[in-house]
Amino acid sequence: MSTERILDGRYIVEELIGRGGMADVHLGVDKILGRKVAIKLLRPEMARDPMVQTRFRREAKAVAGLNHPNIVSVFDTGEEEREIDGSSISLPYIVMEYVCGRTLRDMHKAGEITVELAIDYVLGVLEALAHSHSMGIVHRDIKPANIMVTTKGALKVMDFGIARAMADSSSTMTQTQTVVGTAQYLSPEQARGELVDARTDLYSTGCLLYELLTGRPPFIGDSPLAVAYQHVGEKADPPSAVVSTLPEIFDNVVLKALAKDREDRYVDAHAFAQALRNARNGIPLPAEQITELIPQNIPASLPQSFAAPSGEPAQMSATGHLDAIAPEESWDEDPEWQHDDPVPADPYRARSKTAWTVVISVFIVIALAVGGFFFYNWIQAEAARNALVTVPQLSTMTKAEAESTVRNLELVPRSEDTFDDSVKPGSVVSSDPSANTQVVKGSTVQLLISKGPENLKIPATLEGSSEATVRATLSELGFVVGNVTTKNDAQIPSGSLIETVPALGEQVKSGSSIDLIISTGMVTVPELIELKVPEATNVLTAPGVGLRINVVEEENEIATPGTIIDQSPSRGAAVQQGSSVTVYVAKAPVVEPPPVEEESPSEQPSTESSSEPSSTPGTKSSDSSSTSSNSTDESGNQQDD
Incomplete structure (x- = not known):
């Protein structure tokens, strides 16, 4: 039983609905918003090429900033980690608006496109291009397969996979000697590997x-290379010459868009659209804007002309040639060229001639010499301008070294950063065109500069370092x-690092946020x-x-001796x-012995002892003792008697 494939915990990947040169398009469902989406996934076999990944990410960036009803919207982007052949690969994906409909290519094959529909659809494409050009984006691959018509009749321009910002469109359109774009809709400047701009899209729209x-396309050949040659060097037949029922008013509109020199094309998409609307309303393109000559129908033979007789003025007929002479009319004399008389020579005329x-x-010789001189210089300049140079091996150089080397060869460097596990940061990963490829001077060389591994290890040695040291080290990484x-x-x-989140020693993506836990220098007292x-x-x-x-001991009658009863x-x-x-x-309290009470002698009162005074003076104690003793004796005597 197959398991459900979910991207970023949100997008459910369903059946395959399309396939392009480097990516597959699946139907998907947004679990959060509950809507259908189209998910464009880079194919695993293409994901190992950093240049392909860069182009794929470029598409997301190019379309993400475009907001127009005639352009397919981009909702989200991300990367999926997949295990393939025992190694982990990041597969970029783009979540786009799901468009239900058919492409112009399918509708064209089915024969469903009329002249009115063709004009409406091209006007919709021009509206989309006007918006993308105003945002600085050149599509570079306008063709019927990249234009969708929804079930409700709306038009959507798709696949900005090779789009570039205009600021970066100075790069050539070749990728390792392969022209980027579709040959039947390729502009001359793309075929020659020259700079491109918004007028490149207008040429493709003209096609x-x-x-x-x-x-049919304006140019057809046995191979893409043959078609590209025709785009550069041949003129297209007027549309009305291909389809005789098509109004000729559209010929100049189409042929101006197909001008070889971009300076002769429309200045922008708005001008193209206005010319197309005017043609539909019967307003021809102004004569000063016509850049392609329409072949005229020339008669196979010219009408004969006749000479008038001498002495009669030549009468012009409505047909524009001289009338024939009547049979009764004749020449007054034979023509001069039929006379045999010698003509006398004129010395002055001879010398003047x-x-x-x-x-x-002399004038012709001077003109030829000057012209030859300028032509020779032009040939030399063209040869120097179109001279081929070989792209050197740049992958071992730093960014500064590689850019300097490229400039010394009269090429234009363009740098772009990418992650790489094996190339140290700041060094070249690869170039496009690659090493040993021959290109024309002035061409652009794309340099992929390493940002280091995508996953970096947080140094475990940072534990105990000051906060300032930790910040500097993490920023450098x-x-x-x-x-x-x-x-x-x-x-x-105090002020030093205890730990980080993610933890010290873990592998983390470059650019990730790292939280710090710093020591206060304090300790929490336990129970x-x-x-x-x-x-x-x-x-x-x-x-x-x-x-x-x-330790401080305190007497306590309740707690067990030796037990802690309080802390501070x-x-x-x-x-x-x-x-x-x-x-x-706690310690046991000291127990004092109870006080001992002395027993006092029992007193037996006697009338005799109490009535007789003591005869011997002395102290109180002596008297008492004597008295007690005496008392005891008398008592005994009395007892004896």
């Missing part, structure tokens, strides 16, 4: 109009610094309450904490690296 009106002959001869956040860390100094002192010591001295412990700073507080944390450890 398109010619074919829609006559049923000789002088004029000498003067004219082609990355962009994104968000910067801070984080507590026990080991990394120590209810731990024993050895446990708390292990927690604080762990590599990720790195704090010292200060508290859990979660941020402190400087290497700071101390004071813990308060």
Whole structure:
């Protein structure tokens, strides 16, 4: 069971609906917007060529900026990573407006295009070209297969695959000795590899109009090269000479667009469109704008003319020749050339005739000499201008060296950056035309300059470096610094890098945004309450904490002795690296023994002891003792009695 192919998590790739020179077009569905789209995917066998990838991306850039109802819109672009033959390849794709309809080529083959429809369709193409030219884009491949007519009759110009900005259209139209474009609609300047501009598209549009009106292109040959030669050196037959029923008023309009010299063509698409509308309304092209001579029908033989008789004035008839003489009329005398009499010589006339002959001869000789001199110089200049030079091997040079080498050969360098895994940044990956190709002086050489690998490794050595050093290193590698956040860390100094997102050591696309996490130089205090002192010591001295412990004992009747009952700073507080944390450890309170109470002697009152005074004076304690003793004795005596 086949799995669904989805691009960028959004576009579902469905059946193949078209195939071009370097890409396939699939029907697709936008999952988010729920609409049908056309997805143009670069074919895998073409994706290995950097030049092809560059041309494919150029198409997306060229059309993305164009917004016109007669031009197919581009919605999105991207790249799909595919595993092919064990290697990963990026396949660029373009998501475009899905147009349901038929191309002009199909309609033309079906014989459905009338003169009115042909004019309407070409006017629609000219409107699209006027917009693209105003945005600085030259299409360079206008032909029936690249123009779609929708089911509702709207016209769409497609396939800007070889389009270029006008600022870059100075490049030749050759790609390694292969003409870019379609031979039957190729302009003379494209065939010669010269500069192109908006008038190049007008020539191709003239070829398109010619074919829609006559049923065939203006030039037909056995090979594309033969057709290209005709575009350069031959004049097209007037459309009315190919289709006799076609009004001749369209001949000059079409032939002006097909002028070999672009200076003789229409100045822009608006002028072409106006001339075509005028012709449809019966207004011919002004005489001063006609650039192609229309062959005139010349009679096979001229009418005979007759001489008038002597003495009668010649009478002109309506036919424009002299009337024949009547039979009764005759010459007064024989013509002079039939006389045998010698003519007398005139010496003065003879000398004058000789002088004029000498003067004219000298003038002719001088004119021929001057003309020959200028012609010789022109031939030499043309030979020098069209001299062929060989493109050298540039792939080992830096950009500056390659551009200097190309200029020294009287060629024009054009540089374009691309990713390459094997060529160091700033060096040439390849050239177009390639090395050892012969081109005309003044041609453009396209240089692909390496930007380095598309995927780069974030250096793991950046850990612990200052923020300024990290920023400079990432910028030099082609990355962009994104968000910067801070984080507590026990080991990394304040202001230094802890980690990045993506992580250090990962492979990331060049130009990606890298987020930084910078150390605050602080440490978060962990939870120590209810731990024993050895446990708390292990927690604080762990590599990720790195704090010292200060123990203070406190008596506590509730907590288990040896257990931490409080800490300072508290859990979660941020402190400087290497700071101390004071813990308060419970210890059992000291228990004091209860006080000992002395027993006092029991008192037995006696009337006798209390009534008899002491006979021996002394201290209070002595008296008491004596008294107690005495009291005890008397009591005993009394007990004895």
